[in-house]
Amino acid sequence: MTRVSWQAKQLTVGELSERSGVPASALRFYERQGLIHSHRTAGNQRRYTRDSLRRVAFIRVSQRVGIPLAMIREVLGLLPEERTPTRADWARVSQCWRDDLNTRIKQLEQLRDRLTDCIGCGCLSIDICTLANPEDALGEQGPGPRRLKA
Amino acid sequence: MTRVSWQAKQLTVGELSERSGVPASALRFYERQGLIHSHRTAGNQRRYTRDSLRRVAFIRVSQRVGIPLAMIREVLGLLPEERTPTRADWARVSQCWRDDLNTRIKQLEQLRDRLTDCIGCGCLSIDICTLANPEDALGEQGPGPRRLKA
DNA sequence: CCCGGACCTGAACCAATGTTCAGGTCCGGG
DNA sequence: CCCGGACCTGAACATTGGTTCAGGTCCGGG
Numbered sequence: 001m002t003r004v005s006w007q008a009k010q011l012t013v014g015e016l017s018e019r020s021g022v023p024a025s026a027l028r029f030y031e032r033q034g035l036i037h038s039h040r041t042a043g044n045q046r047r048y049t050r051d052s053l054r055r056v057a058f059i060r061v062s063q064r065v066g067i068p069l070a071m072i073r074e075v076l077g078l079l080p081e082e083r084t085p086t087r088a089d090w091a092r093v094s095q096c097w098r099d100d101l102n103t104r105i106k107q108l109e110q111l112r113d114r115l116t117d118c119i120g121c122g123c124l125s126i127d128i129c130t131l132a133n134p135e136d137a138l139g140e141q142g143p144g145p146r147r148l149k150a
Numbered sequence: 151m152t153r154v155s156w157q158a159k160q161l162t163v164g165e166l167s168e169r170s171g172v173p174a175s176a177l178r179f180y181e182r183q184g185l186i187h188s189h190r191t192a193g194n195q196r197r198y199t200r201d202s203l204r205r206v207a208f209i210r211v212s213q214r215v216g217i218p219l220a221m222i223r224e225v226l227g228l229l230p231e232e233r234t235p236t237r238a239d240w241a242r243v244s245q246c247w248r249d250d251l252n253t254r255i256k257q258l259e260q261l262r263d264r265l266t267d268c269i270g271c272g273c274l275s276i277d278i279c280t281l282a283n284p285e286d287a288l289g290e291q292g293p294g295p296r297r298l299k300a
Numbered sequence: 301c302c303c304g305g306a307c308c309t310g311a312a313c314c315a316a317t318g319t320t321c322a323g324g325t326c327c328g329g330g
Numbered sequence: 331c332c333c334g335g336a337c338c339t340g341a342a343c344a345t346t347g348g349t350t351c352a353g354g355t356c357c358g359g360g
Contacts, residue, residue: 029318
């Protein structure tokens with residue numbers, strides 16, 4: 001049981017892909033975007049440490065919440081470099097989404113509660129209705145697709 | 151007060167844009183995509199009837215909920231042709247999003263409740279965690295950007 | 301009747317999020 | 331040592347939801 005010989009198995013792209021359910025092309029893309037990292041074998045092939053699994057999982061979960069990759073990259077940047085992140089690290093990072101998540105939930109609930117009223121009652125005539133004029137809450141953010149704003 | 155002379159004022163793109171807060175370019179885009187309709191003056195300029203305001207409002211609200219335009223177009227197709235939609239019509243149509251909205255809210259709540267647990271406790275090691283493997287609920291839908299799935 | 305501002309069209313472009321492909325390299329089991 | 335499957339890169343393409351631009355037309359107030 002020598003320390004050195006027992007290295008946690010490094011994963012190839014294919015393996016990480018299969019384990020995470022994320023296509024290898026997407027993994028390479030995430031890497032180009034700086035969301036995950038790998039080191040290379042002598043033959044220039046990617047090898048991932050096991051915590052990449054958790055990073056990838058975090059990415060997908062975050063995307064489900066509707067967070068764009070750029071923002072995910074930012075909070076992933078909060079994880080310690082050169083040290084395998086602990087549970088506390090992950091908890092701290094995932095805490096980042098809680099407020100966002102709560103805000104989103106509240107917005108959707110408001111929307112649900114007002115949708116029928118608003119559209120049904122005729123106040124969806126713009127100008128008045130906060131549903132149709134949410135600029136205050138959302139603000140302009142420049143061009144490009146906007147996922148949860150619009 | 152002749153019937154014919156009193157026509158509800160038709161809106162130009164610029165007016166509809168200003169009233170709705172939606173850029174004229176977007177309105178033309180929606181029209182190309184079949185989400186709104188106009189008729190033309192002799193000089194080929196667009197004129198919108200007033201209920202376009204409500205259509206546009208509905209589109210924006212729906213987008214806020216995260217519905218893609220294609221789906222919005224479909225439910226707008228449920229509105230009566232050649233008759234100004236009544237409140238009941240609108241209510242019926244907006245009913246379409248309620249289930250979706252409730253589902254989304256439930257998913258987000260679940261996500262919020264499990265996020266810290268899951269990531270914090272280490273079960274975000276994929277394979278096991280329903281957060282990271284939501285295929286059952288979401289399913290594959292082909293290529294391209296996926297907004298709320300991912 | 302004229303002029304400037306609003307409007308028209310089609311094409312090109314943007315950004316996010318990936319996928320696909322061509323052409324070439326690596327690696328491990330027999 | 332060899333072969334087929336996995337991997338590499340860079341470029342091109344896809345999709346959603348628009349914006350911007352060039353080049354030309356319309357329309358209404360003076």
